[in-house]
Amino acid sequence: MTDPTRLLEDVPSDAEISNAAETRPIEDVAADLGLEPDEIERVGPNKAKITHRAIQLRSSDDRDGRLVLVTAMTPTRAGEGKTLTTVGIGQGLGELGEDGLVAVRQPSLGPIFGIKGGATGGGYAQIVPMDDINVHFTGDIHAITVAHNLVAAMVDNHIHQGHDPSIDVGDVVWPRAMDMNDRALRNVVVGLGGSVHGVPRESNFVITAASELMAVVCMAADIPDLKRRVGRVIVAYDRDDQPVTVDDLGVTGAVAAVLRDAVRPNLVQTLAGTPAFVHGGPFANIAHGTNSVVADQVGLSLADYVITEAGFGADLGAEKFFDIVSRNDLEPDAVVLVATVRALKHHGSNGDHEGGEDLEALQAGFDNLDHHVEVLRQVGFDPVVAINRFPDDIDAELEAVRAHCQDLGVRAAVSDVYRRGGEGGIELARAVRDAADEGAPDFEPLYDLETPLEEKIETVATNVYGADGVEFTSSARTDLERLERLGFGDLPVCLSKVPSSLSDEPGKLGVPTDWTLTVRELYPSAGPGFVVALTGDVMTMPGLPSEPAARQLDVDDDGNITGL
Structure with missing residues (x-):
């Protein structure tokens, strides 16, 4: 049996690993993708924005790459390591001599200060610079927040000034937004009335990841498409029950100007120097929960394999990818289903498992894994099951999961990328490569758009x-x-x-x-x-837990962020 204590001691903290990393100049990372110097705009030594010229050129190129979607079984509260696995597959492909590109969402500050504490992978399967990506990065989320609240201000000014079309004050559907968990703002009253304080009405805040503009940025193909999508956003209804849009407010151009750079993918790298696009961050329930369409489209013209992920389990993130995102000429070639011994025992014990070896609870949890496999088979995929290894996992239980997957007739591999980086993901990367090369000729979304x-x-x-x-x-x-x-x-x-x-x-x-x-x-x-x-009861403005992860964050005298 593997000693979990030794495994824990083998791996420094994520922040320590990231701070010690020797990153490659971002120009070299871009060159690996075939990007010319004038197709990126450098943001410091290890970050860059893809230029609008490159987006126009590369999006229209023949896209020869293969798209791999990473999803998961029903997760526990802490998550089962989809981003970790996504990064690890990219690094593992590099170990096999393949050209891979990782494409994931940007973390939202609310969950980082709340529960997650960071969302760029972990251990030796990370995207760097992790502190920049997790905190401010290139300002995309800030721009989306400003653009969202510009629309909100225009709505209230439109009402205050009495402009046409005449908005029904009781039917305003556009909230305000901030990139923070703050349950006190779930329901608010704005305006105090009178000639200077605005028309009083009930409203609310959403976290920026839940903003419709976040989803717009992640679905837009280019600037003209961005403006079309922004313009048709519904902010309210008039007294005849007709939609009032951003176009009606006359602010489409201003919103697009604020979002001009936010629609451009951000290029960074993994610890192994694998290119990575980190772009967008829509929720995986009220939105489609994956990185931007333009990042995937550009990536498929630059790399042989693009590894992306969808939020939560296959029932939420993957289903939305198949039925929403893939209709933008982004059909996956393979799907990876992340499973963990922890999650299997959680489902097999009805949440009562307290640790230690328990094959009975593990086997009872197989039903959840099997369900997700069948969901993916419905749309044409035999998934590759990535058994994400945690430090306290027991070898016999890991092998039991692998054997069960073999009985199901799906590929499976134990992934040890947290502790060993790309080397620990070679077996998984090989299985993913083989599945992607075979493709999914029978893929179809679950329903036709003409269906009611x-x-x-x-x-x-x-x-x-x-x-x-x-x-x-x-x-x-x-x-x-x-x-x-x-x-x-x-x-x-x-x-x-x-x-x-x-x-x-x-x-x-x-x-x-x-x-x-x-x-x-x-x-x-x-x-x-x-x-x-x-x-159900889904919140668009999360709250902080009793012990927020923000309590662990700090910055040292040299400016290094700790606690992520």
Whole structure:
């Protein structure tokens, strides 16, 4: 049996590893991708923005690369290591002599200060510079926050000035945004009335990752497409129940100007020098939960393999990739399903596992893994199962997971990239490469866009979540009628659901049966181009835990950030 104490002692902290890393000049990383010096704009020694010229040129190139999507079984609260695995596959491909590119989302400050404490991988499978990426990076999230709040200010000014179209003050749907977890701002009253204080009305804040503009940035192909998507964003409804858009406010150009650089992918590198795009950060429930379309499209013209990830489990992130993102000429060639012994025991014991060897709980948790495998098979993929090794994992249990995957008829590999970097991901990278080279000729989204919205939702609920059916509240029925009347019936659906369960109740672990999904509200996310269906109790403004990760963060006398 492997001694977990020794494994823990083998690996310094993520911050120590990152601070000790010797990064390559970003120009050299860009050159590995075939990018010319004038196709990047340097942001310090180890970060760069891809230029608009490069986006226009490379997006129109023949895209010969293979796209690999990384997803997971139903995760525990701490996550099962999708970003770690994504980075490790990229580094592992490098060990095999292959040209790979990692493409992931930028971390949001709210979760970093809340629970995560960092989101650039970990151990020896990290993207660097991790402190910059986790904190300010190149200012993209700040720009999206400013652009979002510019629209909010314009809405209230439009109401205050009495401009046409006349907005129904009780039907303003555009909130304000900030990149922080602050539960006190979930519901607020803005305006104190009178001639100078604005019209009083109820409103709310969302975290920037939940802003519709974040999803717009991640779906836009170029500046003209960005302006089209920004312009059609719905901010309110008038007294005739007609949408009022950003175009109606006359501020589309100003918003696009603020977002001009935010739509350009950011180039950095992994600890092994593998090129990495870190761009965008939409939520994986009220949005599509993956990095930008333009980063993937450019990446596929530059690298043989692009490794990207989708948020949460396959029921949320991967489903949205298949049904929303892939319709932008981004069909995956292979899918990796991350599984951990910890998560399997969690689901197999109904959340009661307390550690130590427990093959019974492990085997009981296989149902959840099997469910996700079947979800992926529905759209044409036999996934590669990445068994992400944690320091306290027991060899016999890891091998039991591998054997179970063999019984399922899917490739599986134990991944030890946290402790060993790319070397610990060679077996996984080889399996991923083979699967990507074979491709998925039978891939199809779960539904046609012409299918009515109600049927689309029922398809996802029954085929992906395992629900017996869907119940729409009376207000959700009203929303459906409005959406169809306004012409949004041919959009894909984006179901907002708790990530910790296949059902809409977070405490139901494993594979829940005999349940019905309840849809309580629907609304158009017209900019990115999908309809959001709210289920369960999903927060767009998270709160901080009792012991926020922010308590561990500090900066030393030399300016190095610690505690990430």
